[in-house]
Amino acid sequence: MDFEYLQKQLLKDSYIDISFQKYIAFKQTEHYDESYKQEILPRLNEFLKGQEINELTVVDIVKKIQKENPSSGSFVHWSNTADLVKYAEDEPVEVAELMNQLYYSAIPVEERIEGFRNNGKQYNPNISLGAPLFGYLLAAFDYKKYPLYKQEVFTDLKKSYGIDMKLGLVGSNYEAYLQICQITLDHFQTNYPDLSMLDIQDFFFCSSQYKKIYVESAVVYLDRLASELARFKNQPSQLLDTIIGFDREQLISLRNRYQNTEKINRIRFLLIDRILETGSIQMDELEKLKNEVNERYETNILQAWNNYFILFELYYADKKEKVREELRKIHQSIRSIEEFKELKFVEDKVLNGFNWNQNFGGSECWLAVYEASYSNHRTAPQFFVSIAEKGIRYGLLYGDQHPNRGQNDLIMHSDVETFTYEDFEQKMVDVLNQFRSSDHVVEPREPYELEQEISTETWVELLQRKDIFHDFDLVYIHKMYELGGEATATQLAEALDKHFSSFNTPVVQLAKRILQAVNQNPPKRNDRRDIYWSVLFTGEAAENGHFIWRLKPNLKVAVEAIGQTVKNETFETYTxxxxxxxxxxxxxxxxxxxxxxxxxxxxxxxxxxxxxxxxxxxxxxxxxxxxxxxxxxxxxxxxxxxxxxxxxxxxxxxxxxxxxxxxxxxxxxxxxxxxxxxxxxxxxxxxxxxxxxxxxxxxxxxxxxxxxxxxxxxxxxxxxxxxxxxxxxxxxxxxxxxxxxxxxxxxxxxxxxxxLGPVFNEKWSYHLQTSGVSEQMIKRILYIVENVNKEIIEDFQLGRGYAIGHSFFTSKPENMNEETWFKGILNYEIKPLLEEYFFDRPEVIQALLEDM
Missing domain, CATH: 3.40.50.300 (P-loop containing nucleotide triphosphate hydrolases)
Incomplete structure (x- = not known):
């Protein structure tokens, strides 16, 4: 495995440092019970030190190794050591030679292991000689140099650090694992000079097997990423600087990903291409790129896309799978709580990373654990976890289509450094009874209230989305803001020169789009009917009988934060x-x-x-x-x-x-x-x-x-x-x-x-001449089209409705030879059409083509 690749994957972010600190803290608790390794392996090292391995001693040596393998928390399955003892008893000379080569040869460890295995398989094809056995044999010889090996730990490592490597030969698997451990040891020895390879193996084992470590590590990692994304949302220029700092290999990968794409992805491609070409790019240059691409389309493709949304996907591309993996660990830890063993959950579903809002990007990720008896989480009670820049929320939440929707029992930790897995697990157990009694329907909440008020941050995102706020919505929302944030329908109508009833339908439809985007149900009247105006407004009746509408406080702040004003677009006239x-x-x-x-x-x-x-x-x-x-x-x-x-x-x-x-x-x-x-x-x-x-x-x-x-x-x-x-x-x-x-x-x-029919007249001829087509070519086109259309129109099965139209010959690309252009149309547009028309009469097609 490539050493530099492994090093890059392991150290590309702060996760390994977060996880190691959680491991160090975990070792000080009563839950840590891996200290037996520190007793057994030094003892074996001392035993093998200076021990001559030959046909007379090899059986006793492997029996000693077999005996030291603990029955609980074993280094390797008993069948592996039992097979090794039998092999040594039957072939002591051969095994002694293989053991010496394993311990003292200068050839790569992968080759030493495979050489041992190949000989063993020749002795007995069914012999058990896996990577855990060789990890144990090597650690027994020198635990400071060679790590113990567990297949489940190696698999988890690859997932946690995004290492793209399929399982291979036993030797290659151990070689890759050894490199991973060596890179990690080198990384931490600066601050922890007394660390050994056994400490690194213990770290990886504990961080993959103990929920306290991997859940707390996941929470801190996701919280830090959330805070970083929140900062980038407020300062997109910092996000751009971060992307500029990507290594060249990563930038090339992004450029290849967005090559030959359109619209927003085209902007991303040009941005990365500029960075690769010049080494940098400024925000004003990004604005130029955006405008250049936008001008190629008839509609404004930038309506819903601010700079953060455009840049987010570039930054998040190599983090998406990592985020999902950390959410999966938390999800799995909830499902495995002892008190939940009777419940049948949907596995690893509803893991929503920071791109869950239709890939625009945000600063919150979340997950939901629900029972398999429900069609989806929206209809179910769920163990819910949300991590954002403000901290972590977790506990019980009801889906928006459950009778108890809007109800929850959640706890909030604003400082994730104080978060502990013990508190987390206890909270989940505490809400278990509510989870089980989910069929109980609670009393309806007060009317006109949202399940959860929409935050200013979310309003800012929604206001910039063209699919949510349509043009007219922005007009009346901004006008109300200009009126101080409140107005009657009549006042608003007069300000916009409209009828007061013209806002009713747009407000309802806007509210529905907003509710769908934030995954909430509409508020209810006392009679349980849906009410939509209160999604955007509060209000009260005035003394004159009119109703005063007020922008929701968070919405009002968001409108002000965006600092946009609705301007009448200047469109090109067309007469x-x-x-x-x-x-x-x-x-x-x-x-x-x-x-x-x-x-x-x-x-x-x-x-x-x-x-x-x-x-x-x-x-x-x-x-x-x-x-x-x-x-x-x-x-x-x-x-x-x-x-x-x-x-x-x-x-x-x-x-x-x-x-x-x-x-x-x-x-x-x-x-x-x-x-x-x-x-x-x-x-x-x-x-x-x-x-x-x-x-x-x-x-x-x-x-x-x-x-x-x-x-x-x-x-x-x-x-x-x-x-x-x-x-x-x-x-x-x-x-x-x-x-x-x-x-x-x-x-x-x-x-x-x-x-509409074919029009090969003077206007058509003039149009072709202005595009660079010669008069001789125009005459040639007219001659061919007239003959073809005459045949089509007079045909008893076809008629005028099948004639060849003028738009086949209305636009010759610049810098293209007119003969090439003409033949391309004949061969790849006209000919296939004729073959379809006269599919049962090839002789007609042949005659027409010859005439061309």
């Missing part, structure tokens, strides 16, 4: 004239199309492949808005497996079970409801490929023009919902799609159909 320049559609057809959309609310752009249906749909929306506001344009593509649960609402699996989540169209309509003065455009590509009745469900009726702003009861949530009149649907449909006929009738009533 009818610009549409007609970009899209191959004449003015009459444009006017007809927008009139149909205004009247019908829903249209479908249909046509053969390559006529630019999707391109036209987006530009149509922009032209009607007058600006390229991508926040008000959403696009999805239907397919056979697209479902109501994706589109509207449904239960989705999570690590904790199933939760109700709203779909993309539902959320889009909520945004539109909150901004009734603006138009919103929902584009459905390949609309005919989905089963619209199943995808839309009860909303299928609401998309009709005369049913807009009417309400229906949702199937899953049982709440009222509508498709507002300011939402316009634009579908696209490929007329060459053979599934069209069976679905067209279902679509016809609710959508107006606009046909």
């Amino acid at each position: 009818k004239e610009e549409f007609l320049k970009e899209v191959f559609m004449d003015e009459d057809q444009y006017e007809t199309t927008i009139n149909l959309l205004h009247y019908k609310k829903n249209i479908i752009l249909q046509g053969p492949p390559g006529v630019g249906k999707t391109f036209a749909a987006k530009r149509l929306a922009y032209s009607l808005m007058g600006i390229k506001d991508t926040n008000r344009v959403e696009m999805v593509q239907f397919h056979q497996n697209y479902a109501y649960e994706d589109f509207v609402m449904g239960y989705r699996p999570t690590e904790q079970g199933f939760i109700l989540q709203s779909g993309i169209f539902f959320d889009f309509c909520q945004e539109a409801i909150a901004n009734p003065e603006k138009s919103y455009f929902f584009i459905i590509d390949e609309i005919n490929r989905g089963n619209l009745s199943k995808i839309f469900g009860e909303l299928f009726m609401l998309i009709e023009r005369d049913k807009r702003d009417e309400y229906v009861t949702m199937g899953y949530s049982k709440e009222k919902f509508t498709v507002p009149s300011n939402v316009y649907l634009i579908g696209t449909m490929n007329t060459a799609d053979r599934s069209l006929a069976q679905l067209e009738v279902a679509l016809r009533r609710r959508f107006a159909f606009v046909a």
